[in-house]
Amino acid sequence: MTTTYRPGQPIWCSGCGHYGVQGALKYALTALNISACDTMILSGIGCSGTMQNNLGTYGYHTMHGRVLPTATGTALANPDLTVIAAGGDGDGYAIGAGHFVHALKRNPSLVYIVMNNGTYGLTKGQDSPTKNGPKWAPAEEGFDAMMLGLSIASSSFLARGFSGDPKQLNSLMVKALEHARSGKGLALLEVMSPCVTYNDTYPEWDAMTRDVKTQDSYDSNDKATAFATCIRMKQSGQIPTGIIYQGEHPTLESAMVNPKLNKMSKLVKNNSGCQGELDAILNGYRI
Amino acid sequence: MNKYSTDVKSVVKKDNTPLACDDITVVTAGQGGDGSVTVITLLAWALAQRGLHLFSANDIASRIKGGHAAAALRSSRNYRGCLGDNVDILVAFDGEAIEKNGQYLGAESVVIYDTSRGPLPKKFIPDTTRIIEIPFSRFSVRELRRDLFKNCLGFGVLARVMGLSDEEAHASIRHRFKRLTAENIKPNIQALELGFEFAAGHKILTKEEAQSDHGLYKLPHLEREDRIMISGNDATAFGFLAAGGRFFAGYPITPATDIMNWLEKRLPAFGGVVIQGEDELAAINMAIGAALSGAKAMTASSGPGIALMQESVGHCGSAEIPLVIVDCQRAGPSTGMPTKLEQNDLGMLTQGSNGDFPHIVLSPGSPQECFDYGVLATNLSQAAQCPVYIALDGLCQFTYTIPAFDLGDVKIDNGKRLTDEQLAKMSEYQRYAITEDGISPFAVPGQPGGMNLVTGNERNPWGLVSTDPVNRVAMMDKRARKIESVKHQLPIGYIWGDDNAKVGVICMGMIGDVLTEASERLAEKNIAVRCHRPRTLWPILDDTIEFVRECERVYVVECNDSGQLARLIKGAGAPADKIESILQYDGLFMRPGSLVNAILEKEKAL
Numbered sequence: 001m002t003t004t005y006r007p008g009q010p011i012w013c014s015g016c017g018h019y020g021v022q023g024a025l026k027y028a029l030t031a032l033n034i035s036a037c038d039t040m041i042l043s044g045i046g047c048s049g050t051m052q053n054n055l056g057t058y059g060y061h062t063m064h065g066r067v068l069p070t071a072t073g074t075a076l077a078n079p080d081l082t083v084i085a086a087g088g089d090g091d092g093y094a095i096g097a098g099h100f101v102h103a104l105k106r107n108p109s110l111v112y113i114v115m116n117n118g119t120y121g122l123t124k125g126q127d128s129p130t131k132n133g134p135k136w137a138p139a140e141e142g143f144d145a146m147m148l149g150l151s152i153a154s155s156s157f158l159a160r161g162f163s164g165d166p167k168q169l170n171s172l173m174v175k176a177l178e179h180a181r182s183g184k185g186l187a188l189l190e191v192m193s194p195c196v197t198y199n200d201t202y203p204e205w206d207a208m209t210r211d212v213k214t215q216d217s218y219d220s221n222d223k224a225t226a227f228a229t230c231i232r233m234k235q236s237g238q239i240p241t242g243i244i245y246q247g248e249h250p251t252l253e254s255a256m257v258n259p260k261l262n263k264m265s266k267l268v269k270n271n272s273g274c275q276g277e278l279d280a281i282l283n284g285y286r287i
Numbered sequence: 288m289n290k291y292s293t294d295v296k297s298v299v300k301k302d303n304t305p306l307a308c309d310d311i312t313v314v315t316a317g318q319g320g321d322g323s324v325t326v327i328t329l330l331a332w333a334l335a336q337r338g339l340h341l342f343s344a345n346d347i348a349s350r351i352k353g354g355h356a357a358a359a360l361r362s363s364r365n366y367r368g369c370l371g372d373n374v375d376i377l378v379a380f381d382g383e384a385i386e387k388n389g390q391y392l393g394a395e396s397v398v399i400y401d402t403s404r405g406p407l408p409k410k411f412i413p414d415t416t417r418i419i420e421i422p423f424s425r426f427s428v429r430e431l432r433r434d435l436f437k438n439c440l441g442f443g444v445l446a447r448v449m450g451l452s453d454e455e456a457h458a459s460i461r462h463r464f465k466r467l468t469a470e471n472i473k474p475n476i477q478a479l480e481l482g483f484e485f486a487a488g489h490k491i492l493t494k495e496e497a498q499s500d501h502g503l504y505k506l507p508h509l510e511r512e513d514r515i516m517i518s519g520n521d522a523t524a525f526g527f528l529a530a531g532g533r534f535f536a537g538y539p540i541t542p543a544t545d546i547m548n549w550l551e552k553r554l555p556a557f558g559g560v561v562i563q564g565e566d567e568l569a570a571i572n573m574a575i576g577a578a579l580s581g582a583k584a585m586t587a588s589s590g591p592g593i594a595l596m597q598e599s600v601g602h603c604g605s606a607e608i609p610l611v612i613v614d615c616q617r618a619g620p621s622t623g624m625p626t627k628l629e630q631n632d633l634g635m636l637t638q639g640s641n642g643d644f645p646h647i648v649l650s651p652g653s654p655q656e657c658f659d660y661g662v663l664a665t666n667l668s669q670a671a672q673c674p675v676y677i678a679l680d681g682l683c684q685f686t687y688t689i690p691a692f693d694l695g696d697v698k699i700d701n702g703k704r705l706t707d708e709q710l711a712k713m714s715e716y717q718r719y720a721i722t723e724d725g726i727s728p729f730a731v732p733g734q735p736g737g738m739n740l741v742t743g744n745e746r747n748p749w750g751l752v753s754t755d756p757v758n759r760v761a762m763m764d765k766r767a768r769k770i771e772s773v774k775h776q777l778p779i780g781y782i783w784g785d786d787n788a789k790v791g792v793i794c795m796g797m798i799g800d801v802l803t804e805a806s807e808r809l810a811e812k813n814i815a816v817r818c819h820r821p822r823t824l825w826p827i828l829d830d831t832i833e834f835v836r837e838c839e840r841v842y843v844v845e846c847n848d849s850g851q852l853a854r855l856i857k858g859a860g861a862p863a864d865k866i867e868s869i870l871q872y873d874g875l876f877m878r879p880g881s882l883v884n885a886i887l888e889k890e891k892a893l
Contacts, residue, residue, distance in 0.1 A: 002736035003715035005749035040580070040732040053740055053751060058732040060579055061742035061752075062572065063602050069536075069569040073576025073584070074732070076560050077534055081580070081732050102565040261558030264533040265581035265731055267704055271529065271697060274557055278529055278694050281553060285515035287335040287688060 008053035017193030017202075020163030021115055022051055024191075025084070028173035029055070032181070034082050042071045044087025044096070046122050047195075048115040051086050065095030068103040068112065072252070075110045078265040079253050082181055083110035089190075090120050093129040093143045100145070104152045107185035108252040111176045114145060114188070117195040125198030144234070145190050146244045150227045156185035158245040162192045162209045164202055168241065175243065185251045192239065211242035221247050308504045309364040312371050313445070316357035316388050317380025317401070322438025325463070326378060327358035329442045331516065333451055333459040334362045338509030341516060341688040342367055344681070344876065346626070355383055364507060368653060368687055368800025372880035376448060378441050380423070382408045392416055397503060399444055401437065417503075419444065421485050427478060436478035443482015450502035453483070515691045519682040520545035522654040522692075523613055526661015527585050529697045532611070533559035534584040536573035538566055538592060541625040542684050543615040546587040567592040571599040571612070578603075578610050579741060581704070581731035583665050587613035590632055591622060594639075600674050601640025602743040607719070607727070607766070609668035609702070611661075612676050615683040618874045627874030628681035630796055633851035636676050637825040643763070645770045647777065648676040648825035652799035654687050656822065660778070666700035667776060671769045672729060678824060680846070681876070682797040703728045710736050717748040721761055725768030770826060778822040779830045788815035791838030792886070793831070795820055795852055797877075798844055804879035809886060816886070824852075827859035835861035842886060848872040 012018050029039065039057035043049040045064035052059030062070045071085035092100050092114045103112065120126040127134030132142040149158040157179045161169040169191065176187035192209060194201045212218045215229050220243045233240045271278060313330060315323040324345060331341050339362040346357040359374070361367055373393040379385050381404045389411030392398065397417045400407045403424035412418075421444060423437035439460060446456040460479055464472045517525075524546045527535075535554060537547040551561040560577075564570035571586045578584040588596065593614045603610045616632050618624035636648045647667055649660045657679070664675040705728050710716060713728075718739035720727045727748075730737025740750030745762060747753040781799065784792075784806050794802050799820045806816050819834040821827065835841050835856065843853040843866055850868035857863040869885045871877050 002710060002713050004736065004738040005717075005740055005751060008751055035735075036738050037735045038733055042576070050752075056738060058738050059740045059750070061606075061740070061744060062575075063599060063743065066568060066572040066575075066599070069564060069572040070576035070579075072562075073534065073536065073573035073578075074580045075576075076562065076573075077577035077580040077582040077584075078731075078733055098565055099569055102569065256555075256560050256562065258555065258558060261556075262560075263558055264560070264577065264583075265733060267581070267701055267706060268531050268699065269701065270699055271531075271694070275694070277556060281525065281528075282515065282692060282694060285517045285521075286691065287332060287341075287514060287516040 004056070007056045008050070010054055011050050012047055013197050015196040016047070017117060017163030017191070017195070018048055018051065018115055020166055020169060021113060021191050021193055022054060024161070024166060024169040024173040025051070025113070026055060027170045028177050031174055032177055034177070038080065039082045039084065040074055041084045041086060042067050042074065044091030046088040046091055046120065048086060048088040049091065065091055066099065067091065068096060068099040071110050071112070072103060072106065072108045075108045076253055076257055079109070079183075079257055079259065079262070082177065084113065085110060086113040086115070088128070089114055089116040089118065089130045090128045093145060097129070101148070101152070103186055104149055104155045104188070106252040107154045107156055107249055109180045109183045109185055111180045111187045111189065114190045115193040116190050117193050117199055118142070118201065119195050119199040121195045121198055145188065146230060146240065147227070149188055150223050150230070150245060154249045155188070155245065156247055156249045157187040159188065159243050160190045160192065160239070160241045162205055162241055163194065164206050165209065165241075168211065172243070179246065183251060183254070185249060205239065208237060208239040209241045210238045212240050212244060213242055220245055223247075308506055310361070310367070310371065311363070311375045311449070311504060311506065312359060312361045312373065313376045313378070314357055314359045314374045314388055314391070315378040315441070316355065316384030319353045319356040321356065321380040322435065322441070323356050323358045323380065325438040326442050326445065327360045329439070329459045329463055330445060331360055332462050333446070333455045334506070335514070335516065335688060336455065336458070336511070337506060338511040339363060339506065340366045342369065343686045344370060345684065355387055357384065357388060362506070364509065367804065369797070369804065370876050370878060372878045376445065378445055380437070381405070385411050397448060399441065399448065401441070419448070426481065426485070430481060431474050431478060433474070436474055439475045439478035440482040440485075443479040444486045447483060447486035448502045448504070450504050450506060513691045514688045516686050516688045517654045518545065518684055518686045519651070519654055519657045519679050520615065520684060521549055522657035523661045523677055523679065523683070524549040525692070526658040527611060527665055528553060528557065529694060530583065530662040530665035531699045532583045532585055532665050533557060534574060534577035534582040535559070535561045536564050536570040536577070536584070536586055537561075538564050538570045538588065540589045540592045542617055543587045543589045543592070543613065545684070546613060546615070567595040568599070571596045574610055575599065575603060575608055578608050579731070583609070583669065585611040585613065585665070587615065589615045589617045590619045593632060593635060597635065597639045598641070600646065601642060601644055603674040604640070604644025604646050604766070605642070605743045606741050607672040608674070608741070609672050610674045611664045611668050612674055613679060614676055615679045618872075624874045628797070628876065629846050629872060629874065630680045631847040631851065632678065633824060633855055636678055637855060644673070645671065645766050646674045646676065646825065647671070647770070648678055648823065649778065650678045650795050650822050650824045652682070652781065652796050652820055652822065653689065654682070655689050655692070657682070658692050662697055663776070663778070666698070667773055669702040669704065670700050670726070670776070671773045672702065672726060673769060678796070680796040685797065702726065705730045705734070705737065707734055710734055718750045719746060719748045719762065721748060721765050724772035725765045726772060777828060779828055780822060780834065781820045782818065782834070784818040785810070785815040786817060788817040789839035790814070790816045790890070791819060791834060791841040792816050792844060793819045793821065793834070793841055793852070793856065794844040795824065798846070801877045801879050801882055802844065805882040805886065808879065808883050812887070814886070814890060824855065827855055831856055832859055832861045835865055838865065841866050842869050842889060843867070844869040844882060846871050846877065
């Protein structure tokens, strides 16, 4: 048995919402019996960008804002892996916003966990893109990833949880992993995860979060009603949680990766398997 | 590859005797879409069948359609990897083509001009130019109902002027359009025949000239060798593929897009993937994600895109991620002149990202080297687990005839990539283990027992973030040692010219072949030079410094405004007082004649 790194201890303040997220992820990996060696956790930069250190899996600390393209590259190179991207709302919705839109558009089979705490904790409390009326731009409305996700035709799994509701969060995490691992596409799980130091919103979010299941005739397979319901809930001061949307759409890798041919991540020592194809390319240049 | 000889100058004799010609440059020019490139392609194939060496370059405006577009083809008995000083034959589809290219016409050059868009602007050409005026476009529309056949019509006239036989011209058309049905080839053949008729009936060509099989020129028939005609971009992409490269992510940018297009067509059949990112940041990070997972990965861009990627390149260096990055340099700064030539990213490639990190910059000077360094960069990235740049310049889009690549010669290096069996035998696995050569064994996700943490933060051998000063120094030293460990694999400079010369000339990339020709002409003027073309730009290797030391004075020739290569070489320890720069930054090709003149001027001023 090869000894590998000893999982790190979280660096978070006690009471941080991220403990709940990590707990749910650990619960889901165990519940689905996913082995550590087949799991790649990629994290962004910020407080949330340390979760990959704590679970004993393969882990990669990506560049700020780039967790989604990196995770997409990993998922394409080795579709057998369970690929989990995890980052904060600043990482995903500000510096990484362009990638966020395009990842939803492409629908690669991976899980993306966004820990939304409405603040930049690690740099000591600047307002983040989800904050309503940030200090420097009071007229600005916070960004809502679920609403954006619903507006993208190829999004296939949109869910929101709350660190203060571990039961719901555990269940959402399992469903997100199942979605991605069964090759159904990108599972976006946003977790309302309060920052106890700079944006302690536990009581507020506890009161505001409401599972969409509680809404009359909510159909999580219908983007139009989901959109309308979520807007109404927001207008009445609620934060919709639960499975906002789950549906089917072709995935990125289904069109791009040929599972029979793809040995990209395997160690290949020479060209004996493809010499004929290489020769044919060269022939095309003969003049 | 370069053979030295004095080329026979191309001169058209006035007495209608075709002149033996060993080195001829043909330019076709007009608006984008006129078919300039097609005419050159047709001609290239015909001349290649005669065993001539070819060099071709396009000059195209940065817009989808229209804009001035020119294609140049130099064909010669001996290998020439650049354009000569003069244009011998100019096929011009409009007046702008004359205005832009007239300056390169020699006293005896031939102009074949399409009068459909207006009269020939004679003030841009020498009085002695032989002119053949034909309304290609009007005639093509009248006879074949489509403007687009004017390119084959023009080729017919050109073939006559150059003394190609009917069979050679026909064969070239059949080859070029081999994918078309016989019915669709027909109008092209008709256009060619119309071109022949025009040439025969035209007063500039005598009947004998036009009907003989040697027109105004008599080009040699040489023994054909096994050659390919390929661009630097294609050769680089091919090298990457041959070295086991399987993942490419890019974002369109002139002139690097060819690489993405090339791989997009071919990688899927090898089980690989090409993906277009939403921007350069996505492109390089997708490649990083794949590289981390064990795929051999590459991205390619040009100046502005490479600038966007800088943070990621430094990150690869820190996190020890193997990645190949191709920079198809173009004229900057900023958006600059996207379709024009420059060698101007050296500062960015050598010291562009924050902090000190190991990386390598390779600089090929021919398509053969592009292929070789495509292989080498892929191998080195694995061996040293770091980013490796391939710095291309104009040669990325030039095409050259060269001997066919030896694919059997390609070796694949997986560096310290661990097999599952090796991993299982290890008592512990540390991704960033401190080793003597600085290179740590590499396990990728999916391998049992290889779980590890990769980060751009400073970290301890296990990959856990650490700011411990002792660890910090050990890690920085370890990473620096990697380059020392692979240094013996880095290509040293290519040296040629006169070993005993006091005057040295240094250049890089596409300038190499220009310097070859310039140095031959200087030798004829009794000025001996020795030449050195560094092929690794980071780190600058000792042989380059040694070259400067051995010379009395050294001219560093490069296409940028500040002498970036000279600065690099001085910075690496070469005696600065021996070095003088020769610079060109107008975006155009460097011509051997202008380099000769620049060196002569410097020598005279001593």
